[in-house]
């Protein structure tokens with residue numbers, strides 16, 4: 263049975279909305295987890311502000327562990343946990359849980375690398391001025407690294423858009439799901455093209471906003 | 483006032499002890515500009531970082547205004563650090579903040595009210611001559627301007643000590659001069675004690691009251707700038723002096739001395755300020771029965787005062803020459819020069 267693209271628009275819009283919702287919520291939650299993790303990784307490392315080898319090793323190992331699991335496996339593996347958190351193991355909300363667990367450690371590493379770009383001399387100058395470790399994190403590391411963090415979060419967002427395409431496995435919906443279930447499995451080429459174009463558009467817009475925001479932050 | 487009391491800093495390097503600072507013992511007096519000079523790796527940065535405890539001494543003590551900072555709990559140490567300004571070779575400014583906010587930074591750390599901060603920042607930017615740059619970002623400034631921001635930031639909390647780690651080493655000679663002038667103004671107007679480290683002799687020559695020469699973690703020589711320039715003892719010190727003032731008599735002149743025979747009366751006359759040197763020698767030529775033949779000379783400036791030496795040949799009777807030496811020794815220092823010793 264052939265589906266008319268025009269008739270299909272409401273489904274496409276709904277899928278777009280689901281994708282944006284999944285990506286947006288996951289990004290927010292993953293950043294809330296990943297940012298502090300990234301900071302912990304930077305300050306506890308050797309020669310760091312609050313050097314602490316056991317803490318660094320523990321966090322670093324956990325981050326590596328989750329980063330080494332392919333998303334599609336993670337998605338299935340944590341189903342019980344997902345059910346525990348959102349009360350259901352299917353639907354858009356259920357897709358958010360694995361997306362967060364997938365991207366939070368990634369964001370932690372990206373934040374870590376952004377903060378490591380902050381010149382050690384600047385940190386040292388703040389120490390010499392009598393800044394406390396917390397003041398250095400909040401008033402030196404974060405503002406000095408923010409432009410780079412934003413650029414890196416853009417990369418993470420685009421990664422999330424890609425991962426969210428697999429959310430169909432848990433009935434998460436979204437553009438990727440649509441492309442697979444109609445475009446691929448039912449050979450609806452029009453719908454395939456339309457959804458892929460929309461994904462391309464979302465990625466383009468995300469990157470443009472990210473670049474702009476990063477540049478703006480650098481010079482304010 | 484900063485007192486180094488037999489201070490050492492030992493690092494572990496491939497299982498061996500590396501004595502980056504080794505038994506350093508000297509005092510920097512209040513209101514003094516004290517320079518530490520040494521080649522790269524001599525331990526200068528480690529030494530200066532011992533003052534505000536960016537590094538902790540392994541042995542000995544450092545007293546800042548009579549206080550041993552290692553004894554302080556962390557919050558108190560932070561308070562004391564606000565009384566010790568520091569500037570750096572690469573400025574270390576916050577790139578994401580304007581000049582104004584960079585200078586305001588140390589004040590805002592202690593929760594100073596905004597009005598007070600703004601007033602202080604304006605005042606200090608005026609002092610360093612950057613009032614018109616308050617709204618600009620560090621990357622829009624030249625090296626010299628960045629260091630002025632660094633100085634303004636260091637002075638914002640009205641410290642009584644300023645530590646300068648190679649503060650002019652990334653700057654060209656002209657800019658270096660202007661920054662050194664500014665540091666002198668800091669000392670003269672605020673009475674701030676300045677400890678500066680550098681590997682450049684022309685920097686210490688310009689502004690330092692006293693200097694210490696460091697090598698392999700040790701202070702190998704120290705004294706007033708005039709002492710070290712007129713009479714450097716250690717070969718390293720002599721090398722440093724040579725970087726700004728050629729002490730050796732050029733070979734061509736030495737050869738000339740040899741050719742003209744053995745019994746020559748050649749002397750090195752070292753003088754400070756313009757009242758010595760030339761006038762003394764021209765008087766000699768009038769007063770005594772000798773000819774004064776200047777073979778070689780070098781003049782430089784130490785803290786704005788001419789300083790140098792002339793190598794002269796005194797032609798005349800030996801008796802008369804001795805009388806001349808006795809006479810001029812009252813105002814200048816005189817050393818005999820032989821053809822095989824500079």
Ligand SMILES: Nc1ncnc2c1ncn2[C@@H]1O[C@H](COP(=O)(O)OP(=O)(O)O)[C@@H](O)[C@H]1O
Pocket residue numbers: 493494495500502520521522523524525526527528529
């Ligand atoms: N944190 C450190 N760990 C190990 N060795 C160090 C450390 N800091 C400095 N050093 C060593 O101490 C010596 C003196 O260094 P430094 O004080 O930076 O010299 P300078 O400032 O005179 O160039 C060098 O050999 C350097 O490699």
Ligand SMILES: [Mg+2]
Pocket residue numbers: 526527528648
């Ligand atoms: Mg150094």
